[in-house]
Amino acid sequence: MSIDNLDTVKQLIAEKECGRIEFKETTGQLERGMETLCAFLNGEGGTVLFGVTDKGKIIGQDVSDKTRRDIAEAINRLEPMAMVQISYAPLPDSEKKVIAFHVENSKPNRPFSYKGRPYMRVESATTTMPQTAYNDLLLQRDGNRYRWELLENRNLTLQDLDANEVLKTVRLGIECGRLPEDTGTDVPVILEKFGLQKNGVLNNAAAVLFGKHEDMEYPQCLLRLARFKGTDKTVFMDSQRIQGNFFQLLNAAMAFIFKHLSLSGTTDTLEREEHLTIPYKAIREGVVNSLTHRSYKEAGGSVGIAIYDDRVEIENPGTFPPNWDAEKMKSEHESKPQNPLLANALYKRKVLESWGRGIGLMMSECRKAGLPEPEY
Structure with a gap:
């Protein structure tokens, strides 16, 4: 000019x-x-x-x-x-x-x-x-x-990782066609292919995905779970704090949700069928997103899931990608994960898709169940 x-x-x-x-x-x-x-x-x-x-x-x-x-x-x-x-x-x-x-x-x-x-x-x-x-x-x-997930941790060893979880990821990836059948079972080689290890040194993403966290110092790998009585935080009915790797936290979250979400019953068939009041696919997608796309760099950060009589709230530390807002997230958009290494491993295991469909899926599932769309 x-x-x-x-x-x-x-x-x-x-x-x-x-x-x-x-x-x-x-x-x-x-x-x-x-x-x-x-x-x-x-x-x-x-x-x-x-x-x-x-x-x-x-x-x-x-x-x-x-x-x-x-x-x-x-x-x-x-x-x-x-x-x-x-x-x-x-x-x-x-x-x-x-x-x-x-x-x-x-x-x-x-x-x-x-x-x-x-x-x-x-x-x-x-x-x-x-x-x-x-x-x-x-x-x-x-x-x-x-990126925090890429930072090396020279104190982290293969003994600090759950090798069975690594091999399970490979097995599930092969079964769904997202990994070649000759991926093998050599854990160090697999970690190198996933970008979780370089020149024999593991990074933070490896700890988040597969770490045995009772032996490690990753306080941000924490999940806070609570069931409150009523519609505010005045009275606890149940409260848990879980430390673990990604898959441990995902399993713990879903188990807690199944334990506390009300069930509705139908008898259209000979056997009674029970359904969560919030669709399984929607709630699981919310939990997966909260663990995958959060910011891990702050040691004090954690994912929290709070169940009330009238709603479930899932919170995590982090932000939308630059120049994105809730409206863009709810419309059709590309996938832009904050933690690409984590997202790649989870895609291979078919825990996550790579097309930015998660928000749309939650909205669709809630509409089909006659529920309001999630709020962000």
């Missing part, structure tokens, strides 16, 4: 309400201007104009060789390297110019920092970015390299 004439400058000034324009009277405010430019890079892009007052009056400024050098040095202090378009719009009958710094939406390269510090916009103000927000952007950018 070239901003080399006053007409373009005036159009930008008129758009100040959008929050992507910042005015500075001179490059004497270059530092503050660069902090704002960094904030624009961490947002949706924007423009900083030098030679314009806070009220939007164009006054221009002198541009010397030193001004240009100072600008170049300041731009070089942005990390990572950013594409900054610098334009000069001359004022009529004057040596003065309006200097414009413009950056486009640079989402794939966020977070940016200036002089080692990241900035963000809050309404029309520039402020230092909190560490948590910076880490979230960093994970979005470098997620494939620094």
